[in-house]
Amino acid sequence: MTSPARPVLLTGASGALGRQIARGLGAKGWSLRLTDIAPFPDPLPAGARFEAADLNDGVAILRLAEGCGTILHFGGISIDRPFEEVFGPNLRGLYHIYEAARRERARVVFASSNHSIGFHERSERLDDDCAFEPDCYYGLSKAYGELMGRLYWHKHGVESVLVRIGSCFPEPVDARMLATWLSYADLVRLMERAVLAERTDLAVIWGASNNARSFWGRDARARLGWQPEDSADVYAAQLAGKLSGDPVCERYQGGAYAANGYSRREG
Ligand SMILES: NC(=O)c1ccc[n+]([C@@H]2O[C@H](COP(=O)([O-])OP(=O)(O)OC[C@H]3O[C@@H](n4cnc5c(N)ncnc54)[C@H](O)[C@@H]3O)[C@@H](O)[C@H]2O)c1
Numbered sequence: 001m002t003s004p005a006r007p008v009l010l011t012g013a014s015g016a017l018g019r020q021i022a023r024g025l026g027a028k029g030w031s032l033r034l035t036d037i038a039p040f041p042d043p044l045p046a047g048a049r050f051e052a053a054d055l056n057d058g059v060a061i062l063r064l065a066e067g068c069g070t071i072l073h074f075g076g077i078s079i080d081r082p083f084e085e086v087f088g089p090n091l092r093g094l095y096h097i098y099e100a101a102r103r104e105r106a107r108v109v110f111a112s113s114n115h116s117i118g119f120h121e122r123s124e125r126l127d128d129d130c131a132f133e134p135d136c137y138y139g140l141s142k143a144y145g146e147l148m149g150r151l152y153w154h155k156h157g158v159e160s161v162l163v164r165i166g167s168c169f170p171e172p173v174d175a176r177m178l179a180t181w182l183s184y185a186d187l188v189r190l191m192e193r194a195v196l197a198e199r200t201d202l203a204v205i206w207g208a209s210n211n212a213r214s215f216w217g218r219d220a221r222a223r224l225g226w227q228p229e230d231s232a233d234v235y236a237a238q239l240a241g242k243l244s245g246d247p248v249c250e251r252y253q254g255g256a257y258a259a260n261g262y263s264r265r266e267g
Pocket residue numbers: 011012013014015016017018035036037038053054055056073074075076077078079088089111112113114164165166167168169
């Protein structure tokens with residue numbers, strides 16, 4: 001079984017996706033450093049240790065990253081929240097992650113989001129070079145994170161895998177997720193490839209399973225050697241009619257986050 005040469009640091013380890021990744025990569029016997037502001041709720045995998053830290057604490061992040069070859073950055077505000085809440089963990093915290101990566105010559109795998117491009121219409125099919133169209137402050141912080149990745153790649157040669165995650169849940173629950181769903185198993189396989197790939201340079205990946213209704217096209221997955229194996233299509237019969245009833249939500253890829261607080265006058 002292949003293991004990375006250096007330990008992997010996982011932020012947001014106590015969150016929904018962090019726990020899946022910790023379990024999946026831990027089961028491979030990888031050396032993992034887990035961190036989160038909240039305690040880790042599961043039994044620790046054999047090769048893992050956990051240390052609580054706030055992403056706002058740059059010294060703690062530098063220390064945690066010492067000797068690591070990859071940082072899987074999943075910590076921070078993960079939903080549509082006011083600017084002041086998003087600012088610390090998602091903007092300042094991200095700077096701490098990239099400074100740590102620069103020091104360690106580590107690769108960053110950043111949990112970006114479809115909400116960085118959420119104001120594209122659902123009728124569009126997007127490639128990885130599409131314009132950012134954030135649909136909330138949270139989505140804006142993800143666009144900022146991707147731009148931070150670009151800065152550190154061009155200026156310092158720090159590699160990034162920028163994963164625009166769609167909807168990563170145990171199963172899709174509405175019609176929109178027939179396009180955006182990412183299975184937990186596909187997420188874990190993507191993380192494995194993002195760590196093990198010999199070279200990624202600056203790679204943007206659409207984080208969705210193999211969904212026929214996807215809004216998204218070209219990306220850098222071939223460079224990683226990742227292909228999703230699951231699909232939301234098997235849920236189509238039960239979910240295709242499960243719409244929100246809100247025209248703004250249905251018009252834009254970001255769905256409810258685009259509609260939340262929407263005050264633009266049409267016309
Ligand atoms: N779940 C999805 O469908 C989805 C979609 C798009 C993007 N993402 C991104 O993936 C990542 C993980 O998502 P999730 O669903 O597991 O979210 P989550 O909220 O369950 O996990 C985020 C974790 O970050 C931690 N955290 C928050 N503030 C922190 C701070 N100041 N310092 C240290 N840790 C802090 C939280 O305690 C939490 O455990 C997030 O970055 C999210 O934006 C998720």
